[in-house]
Each structure stands twice: as structure tokens, then as C-alpha cells.
Amino acid sequence: MPSLRRSLIAYFLVLLGLALLAYAIVIDRFAHExxxxxxxxxxxxxxxEHDRNVxxxxxxxxxxxxxxxxxxxxxxxxxxxxxxxxxQQPQQRRPLTPEQLQAQEIQKRVPRQFDxxxxxxxxxxxxxxxxxxVLQGITGYRNSRTALFGSALGWPTGTPINTTAIxxxxxxxxxxxxxxxxxxxxxxxxxxxxxKGVKSLDLPLDTSGLSEPNDTRYEDxxxxxxxxxxxxxxxxFINTPSFWGRTPQPGGGRPPGVGAPGGRPPNTGDxxxxxxxxxxxxxxxxxxxxxxxxxxxxxxxxIEAETRESHERLRIRVxxxxxxxxxxxxxxxxxxxxxxLSPLRKLTTAVSRVNERxxxxxxxRTDLTVELLxxxxxxxxxxxxxxxxxxxxxxxxxxxxxxxxxxxxxxLATLDVALRRPRTAEQYQKALEECRAISKQLAHLVxxxxxxxxxxxxxxxxxxxxxxxxxxxxxxxxxIRPLSESQSVTFNTDIDGPTTLDTDPHKLREVMINLxxxxxxxxxxxxxxxxRVRPGHGGxxxxxxxxxxxxxxxxxxxxxxxxxxxxxxxxxxxxxxxGLGLAIVKEYVNRLGGTIAVESKLGQGTTFRVxxxx
Amino acid sequence: MRILLVEDQIPLIKALRQGLEEEGFAVDTSxxxxxxxxxxxxxxxxxxxxxIQLPKVDGLTLLKRWRSAGINTHVLMLTARGxxxxxxxxxxxxxDDYLTKxxxxxxxxxxxxxxxxxxxxxxxxxxxxxxxxxxTAARSVSxxxxxxxxxxxxxxxxxxxxxxxxxxxxxxxIWEHLYDEYDENTSNxxxxxxxxxxxxxxxxxxxxxxxxxxxxxxxLRGADDLDTPAEEAAVEVAKAEKPKKK
Numbered sequence: 014m015p016s017l018r019r020s021l022i023a024y025f026l027v028l029l030g031l032a033l034l035a036y037a038i039v040i041d042r043f044a045h046e047x048x049x050x051x052x053x054x055x056x057x058x059x060x061x062e063h064d065r066n067v068x069x070x071x072x073x074x075x076x077x078x079x080x081x082x083x084x085x086x087x088x089x090x091x092x093x094x095x096x097x098x099x100x101q102q103p104q105q106r107r108p109l110t111p112e113q114l115q116a117q118e119i120q121k122r123v124p125r126q127f128d129x130x131x132x133x134x135x136x137x138x139x140x141x142x143x144x145x146x147v148l149q150g151i152t153g154y155r156n157s158r159t160a161l162f163g164s165a166l167g168w169p170t171g172t173p174i175n176t177t178a179i180x181x182x183x184x185x186x187x188x189x190x191x192x193x194x195x196x197x198x199x200x201x202x203x204x205x206x207x208x209k210g211v212k213s214l215d216l217p218l219d220t221s222g223l224s225e226p227n228d229t230r231y232e233d234x235x236x237x238x239x240x241x242x243x244x245x246x247x248x249x250f251i252n253t254p255s256f257w258g259r260t261p262q263p264g265g266g267r268p269p270g271v272g273a274p275g276g277r278p279p280n281t282g283d284x285x286x287x288x289x290x291x292x293x294x295x296x297x298x299x300x301x302x303x304x305x306x307x308x309x310x311x312x313x314x315x316i317e318a319e320t321r322e323s324h325e326r327l328r329i330r331v332x333x334x335x336x337x338x339x340x341x342x343x344x345x346x347x348x349x350x351x352x353x354l355s356p357l358r359k360l361t362t363a364v365s366r367v368n369e370r371x372x373x374x375x376x377x378r379t380d381l382t383v384e385l386l387x388x389x390x391x392x393x394x395x396x397x398x399x400x401x402x403x404x405x406x407x408x409x410x411x412x413x414x415x416x417x418x419x420x421x422x423x424x425l426a427t428l429d430v431a432l433r434r435p436r437t438a439e440q441y442q443k444a445l446e447e448c449r450a451i452s453k454q455l456a457h458l459v460x461x462x463x464x465x466x467x468x469x470x471x472x473x474x475x476x477x478x479x480x481x482x483x484x485x486x487x488x489x490x491x492x493i494r495p496l497s498e499s500q501s502v503t504f505n506t507d508i509d510g511p512t513t514l515d516t517d518p519h520k521l522r523e524v525m526i527n528l529x530x531x532x533x534x535x536x537x538x539x540x541x542x543x544x545r546v547r548p549g550h551g552g553x554x555x556x557x558x559x560x561x562x563x564x565x566x567x568x569x570x571x572x573x574x575x576x577x578x579x580x581x582x583x584x585x586x587x588x589x590x591x592g593l594g595l596a597i598v599k600e601y602v603n604r605l606g607g608t609i610a611v612e613s614k615l616g617q618g619t620t621f622r623v624x625x626x627x
Numbered sequence: 628m629r630i631l632l633v634e635d636q637i638p639l640i641k642a643l644r645q646g647l648e649e650e651g652f653a654v655d656t657s658x659x660x661x662x663x664x665x666x667x668x669x670x671x672x673x674x675x676x677x678x679i680q681l682p683k684v685d686g687l688t689l690l691k692r693w694r695s696a697g698i699n700t701h702v703l704m705l706t707a708r709g710x711x712x713x714x715x716x717x718x719x720x721x722x723d724d725y726l727t728k729x730x731x732x733x734x735x736x737x738x739x740x741x742x743x744x745x746x747x748x749x750x751x752x753x754x755x756x757x758x759x760x761x762x763t764a765a766r767s768v769s770x771x772x773x774x775x776x777x778x779x780x781x782x783x784x785x786x787x788x789x790x791x792x793x794x795x796x797x798x799x800x801i802w803e804h805l806y807d808e809y810d811e812n813t814s815n816x817x818x819x820x821x822x823x824x825x826x827x828x829x830x831x832x833x834x835x836x837x838x839x840x841x842x843x844x845x846x847l848r849g850a851d852d853l854d855t856p857a858e859e860a861a862v863e864v865a866k867a868e869k870p871k872k873k
Contacts, residue, residue, distance in 0.1 A: 415707040415708060422639055423638035423642060426730075451638050
């Protein structure tokens with residue numbers, strides 16, 4: 014059973030659901046875009062930062078390389094300057110210790126040319142010494158009395174050291190920098206001297222672009238034994254030109270294919286240049302970069318996750334709000350619709366209280382809404398009509414049953430009395446005559462009730478034939494005249510004929526007889542009855558029955574055509590009329606297409622006028 | 628017992644009058660409300676049988692008028708209106724009983740008897756006076772073990788005396804309750820019927836039950852009136868018979 018409230022709430026909720034869905038989608042899209050934009054900007058920022066970090070790392074890498082190389086260069090200079098000072102002031106030297114002398118001897122045996130200065134700091138496995146820095150292999154210095162700082166740190170000694178070895182201990186903490194340095198002078202650029210036991214990488218020196226002190230060049234190269242490394246070539250200087258006296262010889266091979274082509278180290282002529290080649294594994298930088306990359310990845314993943322999480326959270330929140338809204342509006346809507354429908358409910362209650370005993374719609378108009386008022390009013394009208402019809406029906410049934418019961422009671426009482434004790438034949442005959450009279454009255458009554466019932470059920474046949482109303486009236490007059498005269502009532506006729514009609518003669522006859530009967534019955538001794546028949550103005554006929562009887566008030570006139578209405582109840586004892594005669598007359602006249610009118614004055618008489626069509 | 632029958636249907640009046648008279652009732656009739664009103668106000672009926680639909684004044688209006696005027700005669704509504712509402716309206720207007728048409732004569736008679744008993748504050752249909760037993764339901768009378776056969780009028784007289792047993796009833800009272808409006812009021816008709824009754828009730832019995840109160844009327848001996856000597860009663864009887872001879 015569809016419910017107004019349920020269907021309203023259902024439609025409402027469907028609408029609400031769609032609206033909320035649309036809102037949710039819009040919010041979701043919007044939020045998604047916003048979050049995506051935020052994520053993008055964040056990603057960009059982080060990317061930039063990462064790029065900067067990578068650059069920084071590279072710069073730092075390079076700076077570190079440069080710093081090491083420069084430090085080395087400075088140290089070399091210091092060492093070298095110390096040596097040259099010693100060489101320029103041999104007279105002021107204190108007497109040499111035997112060890113020094115021995116060293117001098119050793120030095121004398123090495124080539125006097127300062128061929129190369131080489132620092133070998135072995136990469137990892139190549140240098141078991143660890144954090145040591147050894148400058149060695151200075152040869153060719155004429156008066157070199159280079160202090161031998163020895164190889165106390167386990168430099169593989171045992172072989173005579175014919176170089177000026179400088180040990181700079183703890184100058185660099187090289188524990189983390191298992192890097193490779195190689196030093197050339199511009200005197201012998203192609204020939205670094207290697208300490209024994211240390212494998213030289215023997216990197217060729219390419220001095221291109223390195224014309225000034227402190228010039229640097231970075232390049233990434235592959236070295237088979239080591240791998241991918243960055244090389245820093247750094248030009249340092251050692252002394253003033255006056256000291257060196259002569260320029261180094263050009264030439265000096267270097268391994269083919271390594272370094273820049275055709276580059277002799279430029280001799281500026283103003284001093285000894287030292288080139289520091291510094292190799293550092295790029296894997297170190299790569300590690301940093303990788304770490305930074307992975308850091309970046311983590312960050313990006315984090316941002317991505319954060320964005321997704323924000324989005325999820327927003328979705329949950331939106332869904333929650335939508336759900337709550339839905340529930341709240343469902344409950345609220347239920348109540349609101351309930352309140353809105355309350356006039357309808359009142360109307361329903363009022364209607365449901367209507368029954369066959371109480372046809373009133375028991376409610377106030379003010380309880381209703383504009384929409385319901387027409388229903389209410391129409392319903393009230395219908396109920397009123399129904400009540401009147403119902404009451405009329407009830408009255409009719411009561412009247413019929415009353416009219417039937419009364420003769421039946423007389424019949425029964427007569428029979429009861431007759432049968433109560435033995436009677437004479439005359440007594441029985443009298444009783445039977447009595448019963449017959451009552452039965453005739455009863456039959457007549459039943460006949461009339463049935464006539465009306467047929468009329469009501471629309472089952473009365475009207476059989477029209479060509480009828481002379483005047484002749485019909487004469488016939489009726491001949492029936493009524495004796496009855497009238499027996500009651501001392503004068504009966505006159507004024508019949509203008511022939512008056513031909515196309516009508517049902519039986520019905521018309523019934524109408525006339527009924528009216529004439531009434532005229533006799535409600536007349537007074539010495540009174541008069543006039544039956545007049547004349548053609549109508551536009552064809553048809555007018556039949557008038559006038560009496561000089563008791564007459565009627567206007568109030569009575571209004572009711573005489575109602576069923577079971579009797580102007581004077583005392584007349585019922587004649588038994589002929591139970592208040593149905595005029596009702597039947599009216600129905601018949603209507604069926605014949607005519608009209609009936611009544612004029613009456615109380616105490617003066619009554620005239621019935623029937624107008625019939627042609 | 629005297630009844631007023633108010634009814635506008637002539638065949639019914641005829642039948643009922645005959646039936647009731649044959650049962651010993653005195654029956655007056657009215658065919659309209661005004662006539663009935665006049666009769667009810669002037670005659671002390673035992674019961675009025677009243678129709679509702681009447682010419683001039685309807686039954687219910689009539690009944691209300693009587694009740695407000697202090698006329699407390701029992702009224703039995705006899706009408707063709709048979710709905711519950713009609714019955715309620717009738718009883719609430721002051722009717723004592725309600726019977727719808729069509730009805731059976733026996734039922735009407737039984738209801739009338741019941742109303743008459745009620746009018747005399749009797750519930751038991753058997754009235755006993757010493758060894759005399761009157762069955763008001765079966766309308767039979769016996770004294771000792773002997774059944775006594777009475778005409779309707781004799782029975783009605785005995786019943787009337789029995790309802791008033793122990794008290795004196797005047798000739799007028801007897802007249803008023805046992806004869807209808809058409810009966811000719813001859814001075815000694817009551818005395819004649821008393822003598823008939825005595826012959827059937829008291830003759831041959833030691834105790835006479837019907838006593839004559841000189842100058843007042845007659846009395847059926849009360850149930851506790853055992854001490855009254857038979858002779859006295861005989862004297863009373865003798866005295867009572869005296870006026871008849873006049």
C-alpha cells in the first residue's frame with residue numbers, strides 16, 4: 014500500500030542523495046586538483062632543493078678536492094722553500110750529524126735533477142700505511158740536504174731513499190679519503206717518481222688551461238684499475254724564478270692517449286710549477302647523490318602519501334557529512350512531512366468516523382489547508398446528500414413497513430379472535446369478510462409500493478400510442494361520478510375534445526383516476542369537483558382537476574408529492590391512500606414528459622393541473 | 628378490568644374489541660388522539676392500549692401529556708413502529724410496555740394481565756384467599772379441590788374483588804372497572820353478578836368469602852381474616868341482598 018508520507022520522503026531522499034552526490038563529486042574533484050597542485054609545487058620545491066643539494070654536494074666535492082690539492086701545494090712549497098733556504102746558506106749550516114752526512118751521501122748518488130715530485134697516497138688497498146702523507150722522490154737538487162723525515166710510519170723502507178722525503182703527518186686526515194695524488198713538476202712533467210712498492214697510476218699530465226698558479230681543471234675519467242673517478246689538476250708554484258735559474262727542458266713523453274694533447278706544461282719562466290693531480294672516486298659523490306636521490310624519493314613518496322591521505326581524509330569527511338546530512342534530513346523530513354500531512358490525517362480520521370448513523374464530517378474548516386478545503390466541502394455536500402437520501406430511504410422503509418404492518422396486524426388480530434373459540438357460521442363468515450377487506454387493502458398497498466419501486470428502478474415501460482385524452486377523461490368521469498355522488502359531491506366535466514396525444518393511455522388514466530379519487534376523498538359533503546380537459550397552446554393537452562375540498566397550506570403543498578406524506582393522517586382508515594397516490598402521479602406525469610402543478614387555498618379547495626405534450 | 632383501546636384502524640379495533648371482551652375485559656375505544664385524551668382523563672382505566680400514529684394528536688404526545696398531568700394509568704404502546712429507537716422513544720415517554728404490530732392476541736392478553744397485576748402490586752399470578760385459588764394467568768378458579776367454572780364477567784368481578792381482597796370495593800368502582808362505555812348502567816347489575824358469584828363460590832361452603840359491607844359495597848375476605856364468623860358473613864350476605872330486592 015503506497016504511503017504518501019513514505020513516497021514523499023523517498024522522493025525527497027532520492028533528490029537529496031543526488032544533490033549530495035553531486036556536491037561530493039564537485040568537492041572531491043576540487044580537492045583533488047588543489048591537493049595535486051600543492052603536491053606538484055611541493056614536489057617542484059623538493060626537486061629544486063634536491064638539485065641544489067646535488068650541486069652543493071658536487072661543489073663541496075670539488076672544493077674538498079681543491080682544498081686538498083691546494084693544501085698539498087702549499088705544503089710542497091713550504092717544504093721546498095725550506096730546502097732552498099738550506100741550499101743558499103750552506104756555510105751557516107751547523108756541522109752535520111753522522112746521519113745527516115749519510116743522507117747527504119745518499120743524495121749525492123741520486124740524479125741531481127729534480128725530476129719529479131710525487132706524492133703517492135695509495136687508494137685503499139694500495140696504501141697500507143693509512144693516514145700518512147708522504148712527499149718523496151725529490152731528486153736532482155744539487156745541494157740537496159733534504160731532511161729526511163724518515164719513514165717511521167712504516168713506509169716500505171729498506172731501500173735507500175734518494176729523495177727529499179717530506180713527511181707531513183696528520184696534515185690531512187686521510188682516513189676517509191683514500192684518494193690518489195700524483196704530483197708533477199714542470200721540469201719533468203712526464204715522469205713522476207714513484208716510491209718503491211707503490212704502484213703508480215702513471216697519469217699523464219695535461220696542463221692545458223693551467224697557465225696561472227691556482228688554476229684548476231676538473232674532469233671525469235675512467236681508470237681501469239680504479240674505476241670512474243674525478244680528476245683535479247691543480248697548478249701550484251714553488252719558488253721565485255731567480256732561484257731556479259734555468260728552464261726545464263721541453264719534451265718528456267707521457268703515456269699516449271691520456272691527458273690533453275700536446276701540452277707541455279707551460280713554463281712561465283718565473284718559477285717552478287707543480288701540478289697536483291688528485292683523483293677521487295666518483296662513487297663517493299654518486300653515493301651522496303644516490304642517498305640524496307633516495308632521500309628525494311622518500312620525500313616524494315611521503316608527499317604523495319600525504320596527498321593521498323589528505324584526499325582520503327577529505328573523502329571520508331565529505332562522506333560523513335553527507336551521511337549525517339542524509340540521516341538528519343531523513344528524520345527531519347519524516348517529521349516535517351508528518352506535520353504537513355496532519356490536516357490530511359485529521360480529514361482521514363473525520364472521514365473514517367462517518368457512518369450510517371452519523372453523516373457529519375466532524376472537523377473544523379480551520380484545521381484544513383487550502384488544498385484540502387475543496388475535498389472537505391465537496392465531501393460534506395456529498396455526505397449531506399447521502400444523509401438526506403439515507404434518511405429518506407430509512408423513512409421510506411419505515412413507512413412501507415408501517416403501512417404493511419398495520420393491515421397485517423388487523424388481519425392477524427381478526428383471525429386470532431375468530432379462532433379463539435368455536436363460532437357460528439355467521440361469525441366465521443363475518444370474520445372472513447373482514448379479512449378479505451383487509452387483504453384487498455394490503456394488496457392495493459403492495460401494488461403501489463411495487464409501482465414506485467419499478468419507477469425507481471427505471472423498469473416502468475411507457476408504451477405510447479395515439480390517445481384521445483378527452484375520451485379517456487370521459488371514461489374516468491364515468492367511474493368516479495357514482496363515488497362522488499355517494500358522498501354528496503357534485504361532479505362536473507368540461508371536456509373539449511377530441512384532444513389527441515401520443516402518450517401512454519394506462520398511465521394517463523392512472524393519473525386522472527388518482528387525482529379524482531383525491532378530489533372526492535378530501536372533499537366535503539355538498540362540495541364540487543370539476544374535471545376539465547382542453548388542448549394545450551402548443552399542442553398537447555391540459556387536464557385540470559379542481560375541488561372545493563379542505564384545501565392545503567403552502568407548507569403542505571410543498572410536501573404532497575413526497576411518498577407516504579398524508580395531509581391528514583385521520584384519512585388513512587379508509588385504507589385506499591397511504592400517501593403514495595400523488596407520488597405515483599408525479600412520477601407518471603414526468604415519464605410522460607408533462608408537468609404537474611397545484612394551486613390550493615386552505616378551506617377553499619385545490620386544483621391540480623397536468624400539462625402533457627403532444 | 629377496563630381497557631381503553633386507542634387505534635385508528637377500524638378492522639383492528641373491531642377484532643380487538645371482540646377478542647378482549649371475550650376475555651372479560653371491558654373495552655372502550657378511541658380512533659383519534661383528542662377523543663382518547665378526554666376519555667383517559669375522566670375514566671380510571673386499568674390499562675390503555677395506545678397506537679402512536681393517530682389523527683389529531685399522536686400517541687407519544689398524548690402519553691407525555693397524561694404523565695405530566697399525573698395520570699398514571701398503565702399504558703401499552705401498540706404500534707407498527709418496530710425499531711429500537713421507536714421503542715426507546717415510547718418507553719421514555721412514559722409507556723409501561725411496548726408491543727409492535729403485527730402481534731399475537733395471546734401475547735397482548737398476557738401483557739395486559741401482567742400490567743393489571745403490576746397495577747395491584749401483585750407478581751404472583753395465583754391469588755389465594757383461604758381455600759379459594761384464582762389463577763389470573765389461566766383465568767381458572769378453584770375452591771378446595773373443586774374447580775369452579777365462571778363466565779368472563781363473573782371471573783372479572785371475582786378477580787377485581789381478589790385484587791382488592793381485605794378492602795371494601797364500592798359498586799361504582801366495580802362498575803367503572805368491569806363495564807364499558809356502552810353498557811347501560813342499571814342500578815343492580817353489580818348486585819346481580821355478586822349473587823351469581825356467591826352461588827358459585829360460597830354456596831355449600833362453611834365460610835362465605837364474599838362479604839357485604841352495608842352502605843359501602845362488597846369485600847372479598849382478606850387472607851388473614853380467618854376470625855370473621857361465618858354467621859356474620861351470612862348476616863352480611865343477607866344485608867347485601869337486601870337492596871337488590873328493592
